[in-house]
Amino acid sequence: MLPRLDSAAAAQVTAVSTLRATTVVADPRQDGAARLEQVEIGRTLQGKVQAALSDGSALVRFGSEAPPARPLELRLQLPAGFAVGDTLALTLLAREPRLTFGLQGQNGSVQTHFSAAGELIGRLLQSEAGQPARPLQGSAPLQATPGAEVAQLTQNLQQSLEGSGLFYESHLEQWSRGERTLDQIRQEPQNRPGGDALAAQLLPQQLDTLEQRRLVWQGELWPGQPMEWELVQEKDQQQQPREPGQPAAWETVLKLELPQLGQVNATIRLQGEQAQVRLRVLDEAAAAALQADQGRLDDALAAAGTVLGGFLVQRDALPPDAVESGAIPNEPQA
DSSP, X not given: XXXXXXXXXXXXXXXXXXXXXXXXXXOTTOOGGGGGTTSOTTOEEEEEEEEEOTTSOEEEEEOTTSXXXXXXXXXXXXXXXXXXXXXXXXXXXXXXXXXXXXXXXXXXXXXXXXXXXXXXXXXXXXXXXXXXXXXXXXXXXXXXXXXXXXXXXXXXXXXXXXXXXXXXXXXXXXXXXXXXXXXXXXXXXXXXXXXXXXXXXXXXXXXXXXXXXXXXXXXXXXXXXXXXXXXXXXXXXXXXOOOTTOOOEEEEEEEEEETTTEEEEEEEEXXXXXXEEEEEESOHHHHHHHHHTHHHHHHHHHHTTOEEEEEEEEEOSSOGXXXXXXXXXXXXXX
16 A cells, blocks of 8 residues: 655645745744734734845734734745835735735735745646656566565565655654654665755655656566556546545556566556456457456455456557557446
8 A cells, every 4th residue: 555645745735736826924933823813814914014134034013903902023034026114915814834924916916926945846846747757766676586476566566665755754744643763764765875866856756746646666576577557546527526425536557568468558447446457468369368367357356355347458559558548448348
């Protein structure tokens, strides 16, 4: 099972996507949020720039509208163009995880401004939009020889993913809850020599995984046997709307070139306890062999508590990679 893609890493990307029409101007190191506990979210406060500080931030004083009646001063990171003495209209948007305001322009609209980190994330998301997923590269074969047990193969793949550095921030959160040890965190690629460069290389992959809900791994199944594995969560707008309580659908694609079957693309769509399988090959004999083994696949899935809801073997005139993926059938087919 894949590690959860939640917590701190997911929250940072969500802030970029959901605050496009706002300005994050509060310094997270201050405790001024406690002075605004009685102010309802969405209220607009009037402030005045008192001083420009050496680090590029500004000291803003709020009047009697901010309880208590005595003036409240906060250090804020304002966009360029503001000077000492300027009056600001700041709408309180959030107190947690950091004090957050919307900065209104002269015409009443909310100006858009991001920190340097936010602008970097935005540029990376735009540059990656529509691009193929960047695969994680396995550092070692998943098994030493052909024929390993499925459980061992699954465990090795999980270890390869967990040790890739892709889920580093999630692992930090687990460590903060006592679910991981400090030694495990020290073994992460980001904490090894050259970790800063690796972290920069992984950032686009992390953003793509969070934004697109997809993951691609490339490596060797055993020495000399290349393998590519992709996992993606289907987006509801691309499929029929889900019924209330219906689980999300996941699709996994496995690409192999085997000695006897040749190039094989296996696509499995899993939703709840039902799986739909499509196999694509080049050779007629390979297609017949796979078709004949449908019963074994059905039994294996049933043993794992999964129903085989669709099965199709296709022989492609072109290599499977050159054929556009289509819908998996909803019914078993011969």
